[in-house]
Amino acid sequence: MVIGVVLAGLLLAPDFRVCIDPGHPSELNDGFGVSNGLTETAVNWKVSVLLKKQLERMGGFAITFTKSSEKQLVKNRERAEIANRFNADLFLRIHADAVPQSGFTIFYPKAQGKAQGKVGPSRQVIERSGRLAAAFHAAMAAELKGVLPDRGVKGDIESNIGSKQGALTGSIFSTVPVMLVEMCSLTNKHDADWIRQPVNQQKMALALAKGCAAARDAAISRATQRLGGR
Ligand SMILES: [Zn+2]
Numbered sequence: 677m678v679i680g681v682v683l684a685g686l687l688l689a690p691d692f693r694v695c696i697d698p699g700h701p702s703e704l705n706d707g708f709g710v711s712n713g714l715t716e717t718a719v720n721w722k723v724s725v726l727l728k729k730q731l732e733r734m735g736g737f738a739i740t741f742t743k744s745s746e747k748q749l750v751k752n753r754e755r756a757e758i759a760n761r762f763n764a765d766l767f768l769r770i771h772a773d774a775v776p777q778s779g780f781t782i783f784y785p786k787a788q789g790k791a792q793g794k795v796g797p798s799r800q801v802i803e804r805s806g807r808l809a810a811a812f813h814a815a816m817a818a819e820l821k822g823v824l825p826d827r828g829v830k831g832d833i834e835s836n837i838g839s840k841q842g843a844l845t846g847s848i849f850s851t852v853p854v855m856l857v858e859m860c861s862l863t864n865k866h867d868a869d870w871i872r873q874p875v876n877q878q879k880m881a882l883a884l885a886k887g888c889a890a891a892r893d894a895a896i897s898r899a900t901q902r903l904g905g906r
Pocket residue numbers: 699700707716771772
């Protein structure tokens with residue numbers, strides 16, 4: 677019965693709206709610095725484009741981008757405002773780290789922060805972001821098992837900017853569920869050599885797409901539970 681309700685929810689559900697945010701250039705960092713022969717802006721853009729194609733192949737997603745070309749400057753607040761206007765079910769921020777450790781990390785707002793005089797995000801966005809980030813993380817980790825180390829799901833506050841503001845600027849201004857993926861670390865030679873390969877960029881895009889599908893299923897099962905009065 678529960679399965680039937682969930683299936684009905686899947687069949688009736690409208691497209692899951694994903695706002696893909698290829699990180700940088702922003703007001704803080706152009707992302708043009710070279711690590712192991714790669715720039716973060718270029719890696720983020722390449723994988724984001726592959727992710728869009730992958731989601732289109734899978735079907736059931738409505739997709740927008742926060743920018744229309746690799747080197748376009750978009751401030752972090754504006755990125756959130758684009759996701760808000762799109763009424764995204766998931767504002768997915770694609771980044772690559774610059775830490776010694778190998779692996780991927782997911783950040784989401786576990787608490788409110790303050791930037792440019794604004795306190796946010798709302799309690800509801802915090803709660804929904806946490807649920808979607810957990811589902812996304814499990815699917816991504818399963819896909820990358822034995823390929824890249826899983827560095828876990830963390831609060832924004834554990835990120836560099838988040839530790840100063842309480843949350844990332846893109847989270848503070850978001851009125852929709854938001855999470856940021858650090859796909860790997862470009863300053864780690866193993867990771868840089870891995871993501872440099874087009875086949876691995878595609879592998880990363882597939883892992884992110886499976887994360888989106890898991891987030892969609894988590895959002896739908898929550899909605900059908902509400903409809904069922906559970
Ligand atoms: Zn970044």
